[in-house]
Amino acid sequence: MKKSAIFGLIVIAIAIATIITTYSSSSTYGSFGDAKKTTEELHIVGHLDKGKELYYDAAKDANYFSFFVKDNKGEECKVIYTGTKPQDFEKSEQIVLTGRMTGNEFHASTILMKCPSKYTQDKIEVTEFKAKAASI
């Protein structure tokens, strides 16, 4: 067999290995229900329950922030994040959490929040226009 053919096979093997590693380390989007069944980390898409307490007291612990999230299936769970409270967290429309369950609490390692203003800049400004128009 030619050397280039052997090398070609090695390259294909590495490419396949890369696909398999990526696929096996990829995660899934799930619910709190799924999180309770597994010890793996997973992504949960949901929204903040604005009726319940957001706890962050930098004086007690600057690295502790807890809140309640309702996932897309309507299940609610207390979430603990080991970091500072993101500014304007209350305004978030959607939250993507990465983490795992510990007891009855979900320990998030990352929080990705989507604010209404961040992506559709124009939308929020429209309301401001109304305010300005009304003040005449």
Added chain:
Amino acid sequence: MDIAFQGEHLLPGDIGKVFVILSFGAALLSALSYYFATTNTNKLDNSWLKMGRIAFWANSISILGVGVMLFYVIYNHYFEYHYAWAYTSRSLPVYYIVSGFWNGQEGGFLLWTFWQAVLGNVLIWRAKSWEKPVMTIISFSQVFLASMLLGIEVFGARIGSSPFLLLRNAVEGPIFSRPDYLSFIKDGQGMNPLLQNYWMVIHPPTLFLGLASVVVPFAYAIAGLWQKRYKEWVAPAISYGLFSAMILGTGVIMGSLWAYESLNFGGFWAWDPVENASIFPWLTLVGGLHVLIVYKNSGHSYFTATFLVLISFIMVLYSSFLARSGVLGETSVHAFTDLGMFWHLVIFILVFLALSVYFLVVRWKEMPISKKDEDTYSREFWMFVGAIFLGLSCFHLILVTSIPVWNSMFGTKIAPPTDLVGHYNVIQASFAMVIVILTGFTQFLKYKKTDVTRFFITTGLYLVFAAAITALVVYVTGLYKLHFVFVLVMFGSIYSVLANGKVLTDSLKGKFKLAGSAVAHIGFALMLIGSLIAAGTRKVVSNNESGNINIKGFDRGSTDAKVGGDIHENIMMYRNEPVKMGPYTVTYIGDSVSVPNYYYKMDYKRYDANGKIAEEFILKPNAQINPQMGLVSSPDTKHYLFHDLYTHITAIPEIKDKPAGSGDEAAHGEENDDKNYEEPIPHEVAVGDTIPYRDGYIVLKSLNKEAKVQNIPLTGDDIAISAKLEVVSHTKTYQADPVYMIKNKTVLDFARKVEDAGLKLRLSKIIPDKNKVEIIVYQQPQNKRPWIVMRALDFPYINFLWSGTIIMIIGFLLSIRRRNKELKTV
């Protein structure tokens, strides 16, 4: 809708729109003319060529016209235009108005098409016999870019997005039915504060020049296949490709410098999809360049060389699709939203992909593919292997970055790996390790055939030497605590520096033309060394156990890296209360405001063994509360030669209109004010006595019996006594003089505040028989005092990354010079 709107300036927009359409038409005409010029069999007929050139010049001038008009609109703050309103504001300094220019997607396309026009003009001037086919491709690409700016409706579908869109057409609102709506729009939305950084003035043009220039080697590769000039296209393509790789690499690193200096994720590379996308073309192009050189020297690997050059431009288009189509959605923080150009971008990719595939298939049989195998001990074989590994590294990046694309293509719901950064780091490091080792020993091999024994001796010698240095470096920096693959990368990089260093010293003795590759490889290896140590052994400075309270059921301080990287990285700082962290004693000493930025002054002190201050400096990380983005904080960094100390704010109390600390000194009996304090504590003291309190102590220095209070004249029997108090809070000393007064037989007293210490002091009673006075101490509860939460990181040896980049650029420049010389001689 026949409202006569008042105060609008429609002329610049109309002229701009005409220029956009003109640039599109001219590009189309140029592409067609060049196509006919290429296919024309009559060698003496230059009419198509002339027409192609004139049309291309017209295209270039139109693009300049668009740019001038857009700049005019932005510079004059014509907020009736959406672009000016959305990305700039009146308060923006002029140099940021320039960067506002490429803030939006339309500006990005404009910049891209501008650079492509510049490159086209260079090619018209220099390409000689290649002009016709190469310019056909360039003009064709110009057609697509111009169409992105059209913003006109065809059959109900909007094609492109115009930078001259009017605000009233872009945004809906009842206000726009008023003819005088403009008088209510006083200012634009302003620029994203994160982009208000000097790097943002030069990073986008550099990056876009890099991206735009990838089309040149692509056009040469197509032209080579089209015109069946299989060998000749390689030499000029190497020159332009080197230029392109150099500029693109510089642009990417500038972006990471910007991220490091003004973003707060605490690093220089986050594996964000948009970042990854910008290096796809770099990896394939650098791979392609190596294989082009292989082909030039040995006649091997023609197909791979062509393929890598072609795919590089497809990668440019794909990365633009990823960033602009909105497909990345929630996986990226800085992708744009879809401007309705999703399919437009897809067509752009598919057309050029089809063009590449077509020529490869049609010319497959004629391609000069060598039947002979390369020698195992030849330079070309291992250069080829290295290029393939660059391709594999790119393949993995594409695979993971495109997860949202796979999801939308196949309807799957795969989420990216949870520990995304770790995943990228380990796999990309594995590829990097192979690549750097190859950049080392391949330099000892010769083209075609090498003396094997000598090769093994030199290689072996350098390997042993590199292993020894690696052991030392790994031990000193603590890199051994990480995944073993990083140690291997370190080994490979050090080996590469040594081996290429040898080549460089040899080249200085005579074979100077080899210097370019050696220097570039050394630069690349140094970049890897710098980023490995800086990112891998980054230390959190801001961890301090005191003042933290354990919360039940919460595994704080877990060393499990998978659970929260942020554990314990943030620290609470009260004003004027020194906190020890790492080797420093840090005090938050105050803020200053330069609207809209709030600067927090952090005083860093380092003491030597004798307790003396060895070093003191102030860092001013800033934060701004942006109406659209919430807390936007930018770090401040103290740069040392061998490490950087990086500090940023992670949480602040709600910012009031008035910065804390400017509180008025003279208090006027505000009962409510007492609520801000803890239960007051009265103390009976004599002159010279000391009152202890939580953060220090207060000394009654003396009593002044002739105190005066502003605006209160004293008469006859009135008495006014002030206590001269010295407040020592931690290391700071403050003065306060509360006043006790009897006026018209009524007892009054005037409290004094020491805001920085969080104290209010009253002189409430005089007790003549004991010769004492009563001082009431009001302390602010901890959480009422000015505070911030900050994070400080230490990046060791990060300067290797930046200096490596500069060295790599120098290497590229040397190589370009060499290849250009060869061009002239051939």
